[in-house]
Amino acid sequence: MTIGIGRNVLRLRFEPGLSEPGAILLPPEPCARVRAQASIWFLRWLRGRSRVPSPEAARLTDFRRQRLQMLLQLLDGQNAGASPRELAELLIDPSLSSLSAAAWADCSERKKIGRWTKEANWLVRSGYRDLLQGR
Incomplete structure (x- = not known):
């Protein structure tokens, strides 16, 4: 049996009659x-x-590592007393500081910071267990 494509191929050979597979040959x-x-x-x-x-x-994939770093930055900012708007300016777009209060209340970046905050807090409460277990 062959699993994978291109250079990332794993070949498996199952001997007939064996009840349990037990050997794998590895190249040096x-x-x-x-x-x-x-x-x-x-x-x-x-x-x-x-x-x-x-x-x-x-x-961890590069994407997951970058996301975790961003969530840790968000938690650090939160612990330092930063407002959600300040966090959005830091993590998403510095030009958000020029938005009016009404524009900020309706912008997608405010909602994104809210989602990220929930995810970061979940990670602190119990999500780190999944992370440590590779899930």
Whole structure:
């Protein structure tokens, strides 16, 4: 069985008659440790002994890392006493300072800061557990 495309291909061979798969051949290479960890997880998963996400799933993508950094900046600003409008100026667009109060009350950036604030507070309350478990 082949999984993946292009240069990211994993080939699996299941021997007929075996009740449990138990061997994975790994080429010697710079990423051997990462592949070994993924292989151990995969064998445990096949046997039904792994309830944790794969090592690859536990890694943060660049997008997720940037989002978490932004949420931490938002929390830092909140803890320093910044208003939602000041947070929007810092994190979204500095030109928001020129908006009138009425325009600010109706703008999408105000709503976005509200959503981000809820997400950041959820992360502090309990979401960090999901993050640590690779979800």
